[in-house]
Amino acid sequence: MSESPQSHTIESYQPLDYLVIGHVTADLNNSDISLGGTAAFSGLTAHALGLNTGIITAFNPELNVDPLKSLWMKVKRSKETSTFKNISDGVERTQYLYHTAEEISSEDIPSFNTPPAIVHLGPVANEVDAEILKMFPRSLKCLTPQGWFRSVNSNYEVVLGSWEDAIEYLSFADVAVISQEDVQYDENTIVKMADAIPVFAVTENYKGARIYWHNDARYINAPEVKYVNDTGAGDVFATAFFYRYFTTKDPWEAGRFAVKLASWSVTRSHLDSIPTPEVIQKARMELIGR
Secondary structure (H helix, E strand, O other): OOOOOOOOOHHHOOOOEEEEOOOOOOEOOOEEEEEHHHHHHHHHHHOOOOOOOOEEEEEEEOOOOOHHHHOEEEEEEOOOOEEEEEEEEOOOEEEEEEEOOOOEHHHHHOOOOOOOOEEOOOOOOEOOOHHHHHOOOOOEEEEEEHHHHEOOOOEEEEEEEEOOOOOOHHHHOOEEEOOOOHOOOHHEEEHHHHHHHOOOEEEEEHEEEEEOOOOOOOOOOOOOOOOOOOOOHHHHHHHHHHHHHHHHHOOHHHHHHHHHHHHOOOOOHHHOOOOOHHHHHHHOOOOOOO
């Protein structure tokens, strides 16, 4: 249990099962502010899955991070907190980024006596140095590279572009998850990325996902659900996928499990979308094709 965002030491904790690196965010919802970002959604999902979970992140100390108090955190103090506004109808999404916290570099990563079993680099605003991958040769190295595709125009709207170093850094990783939207539905980019990494998953919104492994691809359909909010659904998918792949070494099963949890997550709003013990157990028990 954490005492304050700046008070944590590696020696105070058991070895981490899951470490996610990236910004937690302030998400603007009308007149309200919610805690968000891959670090928050993935960290809480990993914790819900029973993993000893840590976050390396950056934000302004005034941000309320009480929902993360069950996680280990190392925080880089920042004048700003990365601040997003997301507008989505479950199919199309427009994002705005008004502020960006300090970048996270290799120098911000502490030494671990025992390396985390799973390391997840989850940039949301091009804030994570991909060189960090090279610091964890013994961990399962996982990426959700969406933030490396993003920039912001003069109206603060998030604009998608290319990630110039994609092939280089994918070759240092073990597993990656993107959405079709991240690469602007460019199938050539998807194929090139899939060829550069052992296991690659592409989410297709409400349709489900496709999984690439050993020059083979399989589609996994999503169940029909009542849509409420999809903020964080991609992070729930990615974390569930990384976890299930780590425990089973079966990417098809990991995809099935992740599609179920991500689909059910959109029936709840924001951090309430984190999987509950009941839905996790349900996803474990259901069979492919059911």
